[in-house]
Structures are given as structure tokens and as C-alpha cells.
Amino acid sequence: GNAIYLESQRRRESNARTYPRKIPIAITEARGIQVKDADGRTYYDCLAGAGTLALGHNHPVVIEAMKDVLTTGLPLHTLDLTTPVKESFVDELFDILPTEFVKNARIQFCGPTGADAVEAAMKLVKTATGRSGMMSFHGGYHGMTSGALSLTGNLGPKRHVGGLLPGTQFLPYPYDYRCPFGIGGEHGHQIGSRYIEHLLDDPESGVLSPAGMIMELVQGEGGVIPAPHAWAREIRRMTKEREIPLIIDEVQSGIGRTGRMFAFEHGGIIPDVIVISKAIGGGLPLSVIVYREELDKWEPGAHAGTFRGNQLAMAAGTATLRIIREERLVEHAAVVGERLCKHLEQTKSAVRCIGEVRGRGLMIGVEIVDIEREADRIGSYPAHTELAREIQQQCLKRGLILELGGRHGSVVRFLPPLNVTEQEIDRIAEIFHESVMAAER
């Protein structure tokens, strides 16, 4: 059972990995939202590959699409030579992008991971503008390669790594529950955006004209923090006026996750560069950037890499996008996401340790707090990391896999597949409720 695998892992797996420590099970079978461990226990998988599995595990249409590539003589690997598989993938992807963006858009295949695409986006805007500085946001997450890590606004993973990219300026991101200035709300967002605009124009700030700005419209790893629409529009306005390319990282929030195809659609903004990965490969590694044609100033060969455009991943991704369209799963994610939030709000009113329930679509976070300690000026309580961990363990015991996030690891994150049913949502909420009750005692 699990014990055999866990013992072997304990001896061999690097310290740097965290999932197997927090979720000590070995998964031997998976279908849809359900996974089974080596002891035969089943779980609802609300981690779903950190949001990668938009259709859950082993969706039959996705499996068929991959089998097609493997059994019909289609090439498996072509570097970035064109193939029919690649052609269909790009067609499907361009179909889901906003018309006014896609009219003059280019695509660059980046390699297997989200971090690869972030690196490419950075290189693109630096090449196009001839400038070098970058701006990103407190609490943001963009990946673990040196450049992406430099842009990541979380000290943990970089504390012991010297020599990251110089010239990165971090900007305040609106996090109402834990606003460091105790303001929050619309007034706080206005002060935040005015401060950013001031930085852009004040020669003394030393950050005039960065090569680009990168942001998530719902911070995922940072603790499921949606950016207010008006604030996001302000950021778009000020970057556009100053011709600073705005890179929107949709690695986690993209492809229907937030109840719109892309998170930037909520606020009605159009980015200059969109970073896409995770769900776009249908569970296989794939990442791309899509960007405004005018930025396409790099020379042929300027961005190479052997594993750009994995054919199997493109086939799986195309199938995933088709199912999402045919089954109207983006709208579905919005509806069931709201249902889950309602349940979670009920749990919040029945217990004491939930500070906030927030999110968009099926990207939902629950802030676990310590009400025994003093609240801040706006009535928010300190993060309760240990209790969040205990809730995660109680959920696991009852058959629900959830991940934690946020700057203090105190936000419980729900990222179920987009095709999760209402009945499954109800059951997940029930297990979560029981687990919080048990953990709080």
C-alpha cells in the first residue's frame, strides 16, 4: 500500500519538494475528479495538477487525441516545424482569444513549463523596447527559473539564491484582507495605483521606463487574490500611455479557470503579452506566449529550445479546448464556483477561523485566521498557518485533496477540474465543513 511508496520516497526524494510531504499518499489510479491511493482509498482531487487538469484525470476524449498521434504515424517531435497537430492547436487557441487582440497577434512556443514562457515574455519585451528593468507585484508567482524567480514576489524560494536579475521593481498588489497599510477597499486601490503611476513618472524613483510589467489578475500561489477590475484598468491605462508592455500571466488563471476564458476578460483589459501554460496542454507540459505583433522584433533563432511544442501536449490541449467549448465549461465554472463559494460562506458563518472566502470561478481561496490574536485596523486577524495545515490533513482523512497557498501558507485553495458537477461540489463543501469543525475543536 501507501507505506511502501512513502518509505522509498522518504529515503530518495529531495528536500525541496513539498507536495508529497503534506499529502503523504501514493496515487495509483485517477479518473475525472477522483483519485485512488495505493491503499484503495478514493479522494476528490481539488488540486488537479495545480489547476492543470481542466477536465480532470484521463478524460476519454483527451486520451483518444493522444492515441491518435501515437498510432496514425503523426510525428511525435519536430522541434518547431509545422504539423497538422500544431496547426489545429494554434487555430483552437486563437479562437478563444479576444478578436481585437488576435487580429494582430503572434505566438511563440516556449517549452514545457510556465516558467519557460515567463522567461520568453521577459526576453520579448526587453528585445522590443531595448530597455531592461522589469516591474512585478508583491505576492506574485511566476516560476522557479532565475528570471521568473526574480519576478516572483515571495521571498521564501529566493532567500538563499544570490544573483537574481537586477532592476526588478516590486509594486503593491491590492490584497484587501491583509493590506499592510490597513486601508484596502476602493480608496486603498486608488492610493496603490497612484503610487505606481508616481513611480513610473518620478525620475528619483529610478524605475523610469521598464521593459515591461508582469502581473496575475488572480494571484494563485500568492493566496487566491483577485485584482479589482477598476484597479486593473488603471494599470492598463498607465502602462499603455507610457508604452510599457503589460504581460498578463494566465498560467494558472487562464483557460476558463476563473469563469471567463482568461482572467483579463473580467476587467475588460487587453494585455500586450499573454503567458499561457498548465491547462493548455491538457495535462501534458506545454507553454506559449501570445503577443501583439509590434513586439515581434526579435530575430530568427533569438529564442530556441528543444522541447518547444510537444506534439502530444498540443493534441491533448486541442481536445481539451474543444471539450471546454462544446460543453460550455467556462460558464459552468462560473456557476459551480459561485455554488462552492456559497457553501464556503456558510461554513465561514458556522466557525470562527475563516477570515475570508474569495476568488473567481473555480479559483477559490479560504483565508484561515487566528482570532485569539489581535485584529488589525481593518478588523482582519493574523494568518493561522498551523490550523490551515490541520484543516488540510482533516480533509485528506475524509477524502479531499486541497492545497495551501498565500504568503503565510494559510489560504486553503480550491482548484477542481472545470467539469466538476454540482453534486461533487456539494460533497466537497460538506467534507470541508466537517474538516474545519474537526480541526477547530
Ligand code: PMP
Ligand atoms: N505563473 C503562474 C501564475 C503560476 O501559477 C505558475 C505555477 N504555479 C507559474 C507561472 C510557473 O509555472 P511552472 O511551474 O510550470 O514553471
